[in-house]
Amino acid sequence: xxxxxxxxxxxxxxxxxxxxxFLLPLSLICADRSAGAQFPxxxxxxxGPFRGGRVTAVEGVPGDxxxxxxxxxxGGVWKTVDGGQVWRPIFDQVPVASIGALAxxxxxxxxxxxxxxxxxxxxxxxxxxxxxxxxxxxxxxxxLFIQAIVVDPRxxxxxxxxxxxxxxxxxxxPLPRWAKTANRGIFKTTDGGAxxxxxxxxxxxxxxxxxxxxxGNPRVLYAVVYGPAxxxxxxxxxxxxxLIVSRDEGSTWTxxxxxxxxxxARKRMGIAVAPGNGGRRLYAILDQGFFxxxxxxxxxxxxxxxxxxxxxxxxxxxxxxxxxxxxxxVAQTSLYRSTDGGKTLPPMWERPAAMTSTSYGLIRxxxxx
Numbered sequence: 001x002x003x004x005x006x007x008x009x010x011x012x013x014x015x016x017x018x019x020x021x022f023l024l025p026l027s028l029i030c031a032d033r034s035a036g037a038q039f040p041x042x043x044x045x046x047x048g049p050f051r052g053g054r055v056t057a058v059e060g061v062p063g064d065x066x067x068x069x070x071x072x073x074x075g076g077v078w079k080t081v082d083g084g085q086v087w088r089p090i091f092d093q094v095p096v097a098s099i100g101a102l103a104x105x106x107x108x109x110x111x112x113x114x115x116x117x118x119x120x121x122x123x124x125x126x127x128x129x130x131x132x133x134x135x136x137x138x139x140x141x142x143x144l145f146i147q148a149i150v151v152d153p154r155x156x157x158x159x160x161x162x163x164x165x166x167x168x169x170x171x172x173x174p175l176p177r178w179a180k181t182a183n184r185g186i187f188k189t190t191d192g193g194a195x196x197x198x199x200x201x202x203x204x205x206x207x208x209x210x211x212x213x214x215x216g217n218p219r220v221l222y223a224v225v226y227g228p229a230x231x232x233x234x235x236x237x238x239x240x241x242x243l244i245v246s247r248d249e250g251s252t253w254t255x256x257x258x259x260x261x262x263x264x265a266r267k268r269m270g271i272a273v274a275p276g277n278g279g280r281r282l283y284a285i286l287d288q289g290f291f292x293x294x295x296x297x298x299x300x301x302x303x304x305x306x307x308x309x310x311x312x313x314x315x316x317x318x319x320x321x322x323x324x325x326x327x328x329x330v331a332q333t334s335l336y337r338s339t340d341g342g343k344t345l346p347p348m349w350e351r352p353a354a355m356t357s358t359s360y361g362l363i364r365x366x367x368x369x
Contacts, residue, residue: 055071056073056118057115061104061109073119074098076089076092077089077090078090090132095123096116098116099116100115101114103151105156112132113193114126114127114128115147118167120167125146138192140183142182142183143182143184145166146163147163148210149161150213154218157191157192158189158190159193160199162208162211162223163184164226165182165184170209170313180203184206185202186198199246199251199253200244205242206226208225210223210271210317211224213273217279219246219248220273221250222244222245222297223246223253224243225242226240227241239268241267241269243269243297257298260291260300261286265287266288266311267316268314269285269316274325274328280295283318283342284318285309289306290318291303292342303343306345310332312332
């Protein structure tokens, strides 16, 4: 894999590892055998660049197995059009390097949205109408950390965005001074970012840390609202997350009852909706483990007791195969995959020696035409 460098910057190691991983053929990713069994003669080795790093957002283009994008905490957006052999930086013209979210419009893959702000503060949303060749501001300039973007599958101008006030700052104590004052919540546009309406706000929280749509019904969206820790010592209340749902494509929101989830101290939560099942199958990862709902998020049960499959404040995400509701991926200190709806999640392969116990990955499974 060859990188087209830019002056004084190098692509983070984990971005390379993640990029290679994303671009493996789906049939190989979905194989029941571990990578070690498939390639017994191969061993992990360091191929550089010689620094650590993370990938914060990944998107592919359905029907095009060669085109992918990824965003980084401090290195902008990169794109490949040859299946990962060469990656080029495509966001250098924009004066912000920290990326929190990416989305390609399903109905027009030339339309790409980038939400800025993750490790450092961003400058709102950007939009490209030519596959990343050029960018224009698309509003939300005062939303410092955009963590999720959902684009209507039929209309590239209808977009729902989730933002919070701290990004990776939720790991910091004390919280940044702007944590309780910065603009945050859920926002919707129907004209490609020319105008926005704020559709959800809760001043007692730090905003949105994850959001997804039902793949079978784009009018149904789920989002995770993050509440920070408060108090001290005996009176301390741990950070937690709540689930909210919209049934009108992000125009209004209500809180879910979530019976069966731990009542408190969930910390950062990740959420995903499985295909089929009328959108009733949901998966969630949180500080206390991996949970599943089969009734649209009203009732939950912990589907595995595997102590490795836990959420974290640093990174809590879950992904579902777009064709198979029982195939689930969790990126933690290794990549875990379930083929039985979350009952078991063995690692797909062991963590490379170069990846420390605090390293995390990101995956996106793309539906192929």
